[in-house]
Amino acid sequence: MSLKYLPVDVEKEIYEVEISFKDLSITRKEIEHDIGYSGISAPEHFSGIIDAVLSRAADKCGIRAGYRIIDIQKKEDANHGLLLDGVFFSPDKIIYPQIKKAERAAMFAVTIGREMELWSGELFRRGEILMGYMADAAASSIVENITDLLHDHIRSRMLESEMKITNRYSPGYCNWNVSEQHLLFSLLPKNFCGISLTESSLMLPVKSVSGIIGIGKNVRYSKYNCNRCAVKDCTYRTRRRPGEKAVVLK
């Protein structure tokens, strides 16, 4: 699928991509899986509620996604550092080797806006706790799905100039300190895609994702290698299901 993209700042190579709810491939099954029902089916009543949530989600998602492509000015093996437009990142030893061979990087951000979040809160207040919970879970799955689409878009756009891309990495994952969100957002226009950052590095709207993707002739997309990572309770390693000890996913 080819997505339309528009320049925000041509010189700085900042773009916003048009993604509509119809472009997503989000399914009830995926959400059920995310809340625990994998290998065991969810009660019909719950599935019905997820369907009801999904049928209203299109109107409640204000999807925005964008990125900036920047040359990597400098790489420091010794401290796993990357210099991008004068900003020095320390993505730590799991991410750094993946990006190291890249010449450029895409710094991205996506969001679905506040409405799903507000709706979920409203449902909780009205006592419709189950639907409130499902709306929150659906919103999370939707953001992830949008991030996949943006990732695919960047991949196909880079392929046009025979460049390859890496996996995407987010501050707060793989030991990359979440406080570097401030560095990441300093490279993007203020309020990029409608996202702002609090002092404690929380993005608002809450249902947002940010990160980096390496771009280059010699980079590759690899299967996640969780063995290298010390973060035992990360999503990519585990679905820390309620009551469950960490389980290796991939």
Add this chain to the structure above:
Amino acid sequence: MNDASEKIGVCIERGKVNKSSPYPGDMAGQDGADELTVSALEWGVTPDKILSACNIGMQRIGEKFGRNEVFVPELLMSAKAMNAVMTHLKPFFQSGNVKAKGKFVIGTVAGDLHDIGKNLVAMVVEGNGWEVIDLGVDVKPSKFISAVKENSGCIVGLSALLTTTMVNMAKTVSEIKAVYPGTKIIVGGAPLTYDKAVKMGADGYSPDPQGTVEFLNKNLL
């Protein structure tokens, strides 16, 4: 009469709120926790007896949760059924004939706005017979301290989403402990682990609502 309270216990375990509730599918059309409590009280079943049947129901669903047979949604349905019972038992609480297990003060720490996890924990804890005082999100240590003052003997729960706000959580724990060293504090949220909880001086950690209930019940005075 025993039968009446037992049936209420089953409704709690299965999350059957009232007659019109379509959940669970195999109990559609049957009386739920709501109707059964009304008739049990009419027949003279004591509120205490109803409550202990409810506790058994809650305990059973909690065990299933521990075995990964059910997940958060089922816990929420049980909590909802429990709320239906509590609506009818409220007058007995007000008259002092029946007592809540204790008070649980919960909030998301300063700098953090994530509330869904905290809300789920609050709901299930309340469903288990505790009085819950929910301070909301972005709660400063001073607000927790005044809540502890107002609710003497309470247990405190702190929630955080990011490692950055976990720093504020550690601060909150130490500030509360500095003023009220005897106050038990349990912490939770996605970035927490048991080790991190111990390190910040908390008394407990749970990855989910059920573990929170178990911690609270263990700390019943």
